[in-house]
Amino acid sequence: MEKKPRSLHEALSGKLADDELEMVPRSFDVIGDIAIIELPDGIDKTLVGSALLETFKHIKTVAVKKTEVGTQYRTREVEVVAGAGRTETMHTEYGCRYLLDVSKAYFSPRLGTERMRVADKVQDGERVLVMFAGVGPYAILIAKKKKPAEVVAVELNPDAVDYMKTNIKLNKVKVTAVLGDAGEEAKNHGMFDRIVMPLPKDAGDFLDAAIPALNKNGTIHFYTFEKDCKEAETKVKEICEGLCCKIHVDECVVCGSYSPAVSRICVDFRIEPRYS
Numbered sequence: 001m002e003k004k005p006r007s008l009h010e011a012l013s014g015k016l017a018d019d020e021l022e023m024v025p026r027s028f029d030v031i032g033d034i035a036i037i038e039l040p041d042g043i044d045k046t047l048v049g050s051a052l053l054e055t056f057k058h059i060k061t062v063a064v065k066k067t068e069v070g071t072q073y074r075t076r077e078v079e080v081v082a083g084a085g086r087t088e089t090m091h092t093e094y095g096c097r098y099l100l101d102v103s104k105a106y107f108s109p110r111l112g113t114e115r116m117r118v119a120d121k122v123q124d125g126e127r128v129l130v131m132f133a134g135v136g137p138y139a140i141l142i143a144k145k146k147k148p149a150e151v152v153a154v155e156l157n158p159d160a161v162d163y164m165k166t167n168i169k170l171n172k173v174k175v176t177a178v179l180g181d182a183g184e185e186a187k188n189h190g191m192f193d194r195i196v197m198p199l200p201k202d203a204g205d206f207l208d209a210a211i212p213a214l215n216k217n218g219t220i221h222f223y224t225f226e227k228d229c230k231e232a233e234t235k236v237k238e239i240c241e242g243l244c245c246k247i248h249v250d251e252c253v254v255c256g257s258y259s260p261a262v263s264r265i266c267v268d269f270r271i272e273p274r275y276s
């Protein structure tokens with residue numbers, strides 16, 4: 001009986017020239033049963049797709065990245081190259097289920113641990129605002145695992161909001177899903193004990209809306225792309241000083257990478273009492 005390959009590279013060995021094999025990444029994202037891989041031009045995508053299906057039985061569709069995450073909705077175009085011809089899937093993370101279309105809404109399986117880190121900090125009775133909520137992974141996890149008084153989740157992409165509403169029902173949680181601009185909506189839902197800002201490229205532009213909605217001693221989880229925590233903290237402090245606030249940083253974590261020199265960083269901070 002033919003042995004099942006243990007890795008993508010093992011499955012491709014002998015099928016691609018050595019120099020081509022070197023160009024195939026060893027890692028790729030898996031969202032639900034869809035593998036999403038980045039391949040350089042010239043590599044036979046169907047061959048790689050079939051090798052992935054052969055190697056990993058839980059993968060049913062293989063999609064190749066066509067563009068970077070770049071739009072306002074942080075979506076990317078993908079090309080399905082093998083398996084079931086669909087881009088909708090169900091992803092499970094920390095006991096929560098998320099239905100989503102990988103080509104219509106942003107979702108990164110790499111951020112699961114970071115979402116849990118934030119959820120773990122939520123205290124009973126808190127009001128929580130998730131400003132760039134996507135298909136709901138922060139908001140739903142918090143509502144499922146903790147006992148907040150209310151979770152409000154704001155998202156601009158109508159497709160993502162539709163999936164978030166489905167996911168709220170699927171996970172039997174109470175989350176208020178709002179379609180709209182987080183900067184505008186931050187004014188409309190009262191005051192919060194915790195505000196999550198998972199939009200690393202542009203979150204700084206929304207601090208002027210988030211800070212007035214933050215209760216005294218409340219926490220902001222601010223995401224940014226910087227070289228290291230020192231640069232991330234400096235950036236947040238400068239923006240907040242420009243808004244006439246001094247901040248106290250409780251924690252700063254590197255929670256992913258954007259490029260070899262740039263990390264995804266979360267700065268957890270509160271506003272110093274005399275400025276809030």
Ligand SMILES: C[S@@+](CC[C@H](N)C(=O)[O-])C[C@H]1O[C@@H](n2cnc3c(N)ncnc32)[C@H](O)[C@@H]1O
Binds near residue numbers: 132198
């Ligand atoms: C990096 S994704 C994060 C999504 C989600 N929090 C997650 O972890 O999967 C950022 C999300 O912010 C949304 N977005 C961008 N600008 C926005 C705005 N002004 N107001 C609300 N949502 C916005 C995008 O559509 C996208 O879904």
